[in-house]
Amino acid sequence: MGMTMTQKIIAAHGGRESVKAGELIRVDLDFVLGNDVTAPVAINEFQKAGFDSIFSKEKIAFVMDHFTPAKDINSATLVKKSKEFAEKYGIVNFFDVGKVGVEHALLPEQGLVGPGEIIIGADSHTCTYGALGAFSTGVGSTDMAAGMYSGQAWFKVPSAIKFELVGKPNPFVSGKDVILTIIGMIGVEGARYKSMEFMGEGLKYLSMDDRLCMANMAIEAGGKNGIFEVDEVTLKYVEGRVNRPFKYYKADEDAEYDEVYTIDLSKIEPTVAFPHLPENTRPVSEAGDVPIHQVVIGSCTNGRLEDLRAAAIVLKGRKVADGVRCIVIPATQEIYKNALEEGLLSIFLEAGCAISAPTCGPCLGGHMGIMADGERAVATTNRNFVGRMGHTGSEVYLASPAVAAASAVAGKVAEPKDIGMTDMENFRY
Numbered sequence: 001m002g003m004t005m006t007q008k009i010i011a012a013h014g015g016r017e018s019v020k021a022g023e024l025i026r027v028d029l030d031f032v033l034g035n036d037v038t039a040p041v042a043i044n045e046f047q048k049a050g051f052d053s054i055f056s057k058e059k060i061a062f063v064m065d066h067f068t069p070a071k072d073i074n075s076a077t078l079v080k081k082s083k084e085f086a087e088k089y090g091i092v093n094f095f096d097v098g099k100v101g102v103e104h105a106l107l108p109e110q111g112l113v114g115p116g117e118i119i120i121g122a123d124s125h126t127c128t129y130g131a132l133g134a135f136s137t138g139v140g141s142t143d144m145a146a147g148m149y150s151g152q153a154w155f156k157v158p159s160a161i162k163f164e165l166v167g168k169p170n171p172f173v174s175g176k177d178v179i180l181t182i183i184g185m186i187g188v189e190g191a192r193y194k195s196m197e198f199m200g201e202g203l204k205y206l207s208m209d210d211r212l213c214m215a216n217m218a219i220e221a222g223g224k225n226g227i228f229e230v231d232e233v234t235l236k237y238v239e240g241r242v243n244r245p246f247k248y249y250k251a252d253e254d255a256e257y258d259e260v261y262t263i264d265l266s267k268i269e270p271t272v273a274f275p276h277l278p279e280n281t282r283p284v285s286e287a288g289d290v291p292i293h294q295v296v297i298g299s300c301t302n303g304r305l306e307d308l309r310a311a312a313i314v315l316k317g318r319k320v321a322d323g324v325r326c327i328v329i330p331a332t333q334e335i336y337k338n339a340l341e342e343g344l345l346s347i348f349l350e351a352g353c354a355i356s357a358p359t360c361g362p363c364l365g366g367h368m369g370i371m372a373d374g375e376r377a378v379a380t381t382n383r384n385f386v387g388r389m390g391h392t393g394s395e396v397y398l399a400s401p402a403v404a405a406a407s408a409v410a411g412k413v414a415e416p417k418d419i420g421m422t423d424m425e426n427f428r429y
Contacts, residue, residue, distance in 0.1 A: 002252025004160040005227050006195040009135040009249055013118050021159035021256070029059070030134075031113055032147040033121030035103055036064040036075065039082045041141035042122055046085075046148060054089045055151030061093035061112060062086050063103035066360045068096070071367040101332025101358045104128035104216060104300035109332055111241030115230050115248035120147050125300050125382065127218045130227035131211035133234055133248045135195075137225045158224040160195040161186075162257040165202030167266035172416050174310065175210030176302055176380065176400035179217045180271040182263065184281030192222035194258060197251060199229040202265045208237040209306040216301045217382050220278040270415040272378070273398035276386045284403055284415040294377035295320075295408040296389075297401050298329025298356070299363045302380035305335050307401040312344040314405035314416050320352035321411030327369045329356040353408075365389050378407040 003011065003018060011019045013027035034042050039062050054060060062082045067075035079096065086094040093112060095101065104125050107113045115133035119126060122144040129136035139153065147153050163182065183190075196218045198211075206214075211228050218226025228234070230248040238246075269283040297303075297311050308330060320326045328348045330336035336358060339345050348355055362369030363381040371377055371390035376397065379389065384396035397413055406414045406421070 001256050002254040004195060004251045004255045004257070005133070005197055005229065005249050006135050006160060006225060007157055009116060009118060010155060010157055012247070019157045021157050023157045024154060025157055026152055026154050027118055029120060029147050029151050029153055030117035031119040032060045032144060033103060033107065033119065033123065033126060034062050034082070034141070034144055035066055035123055036068065036078045036082060037066045038122035038141050038144065039085070040078045042144040042148065043081060043085045045142045045145035049145065049149070051145070051149040054091070054148050057090045058092050059151070060091050060148055061095070061107065062091060063106060064096045064100055065102050065358070066364060067366050068100055068359045069357065099333060101335070102300045102303055102360055105304055105331035105335065108132060108212065109241070109334060111238070111243060114238055114242035114244070114246045115234060116246050120144065120153055124219045125216050127223065127225045128212055128216040128300060130215040130218065130225050131208065132238060133228060133230035135225055135227065138219065156193070158193055158195045159258050160197050160255070161191055162260045163196060163198045164260065164262045165198060165200035165206070165265060166262060167202050167264040168205045169265040169268060172270055172402050173265070173268050174400045174402065175206055175213040177268050177271045178210070178263065178265065179214040180273050180278065180281050180398060181268050183217065183221045183278050184271070184273070186221055188220060188277055188279045189222040191218065193224045196221065196223045196226040198226065199251070202263070203229065203231055204233065205265060207306060208233055209304045212304065213301050217278070220382060270400065270403050272403060272413055273384055275384050275395040275397065278382070278384060278398060284399070284413060287413040290376065290397065290413040292324060292378050292397070292407055292412055293375040294369060294371060295324060295326040295404050296329070296362050296369055296377060296379040296381060297327070297404050298331060299360065299381040300331065301382040302401050303329055303331030303335065305338050307380065308335070308339045308344050311401040311405040312347040314402055314419070314421065315351040315353070315409065316347050318351055318409045318419065320408045324408055324411050325369070326351070326353040326408040327356060327362065328353045329361060329368070330358055332358050362389050378404045378413060380404050
């Protein structure tokens, strides 16, 4: 029996000719990631274990993104602990205020992760890098500590679900709408400890930003990882970024999948996930009258340049509705700079938005947009659990940047056509 993309990567990194779903395999790691919340916990475990060295100064990253700039004494203390550890062991890739970004946007942008690699991170959305054809997954801080020391990790080889993408998406449909539709279809445990593998002729219509968004939310379906077949779009993205040899893998024709789904991109509509689970999806056209108080455009899911462009197209010449706070968070310094140079930030300011430095911020209820009891937000983030963005009596509706921007203008859950947008041909980049 043949192997899936993920199984081939695991076999190669475990020194095996082949592996099967369910086997326990020790693999060599290409990269280990921690942030300002999880790295300090890993440091504690590292020290408790008596470790006194790291496997690589270049293959570990600490990204201070969740509460940056530090919002209080506790968050400042976490950053200080991480910084002191990085300095002690010479960790090259330490990112703090001024050069920081939301980790899962920053690492691909900087070329620190690449096709065919195995990356672990003490953050559940580490699965983002599967967009590049990597096996990338979130782990606990104890596993991160062991990985920093040994450069290795143990995995149970996951079985897989195949998603055959066909058709061409409509102009106002993005990767966020595609993955929300899939999660709504299979549920938040539909891919539990499985590899979600994306391929098919429809891939050519999905940009790298679309793919990064989709891989990012594999965990919201319970997936161990999400992974995309490497194609010309992938290779163009990594060219000039990933300056080291890499090998990527294609699934065998006789690879075994637990399920196979054909997803017709042309039939997907702008989609929103109602509280309090990402599986509670419906087309925006069926959302009904849902007044809102806040809009958040950003995060490791949708804070990239294409996302900001999409929001700017919708907001240009329009105003955020009275009584609505619209917060825009470019995911990295480079994205912020490019958005500034393209005039996107001026569009946001003229529309009445607030613009933040790169941070996870409100996505996890951290800062820069905490909600009170009874408030509702449309957010381009990835989770809408109870209390995710503040008070347990608040609500989060997940959507794409285009839908979020239209909702900000309408003052309720809306799609671009609801606010009179008819020029759709030039929407997708």
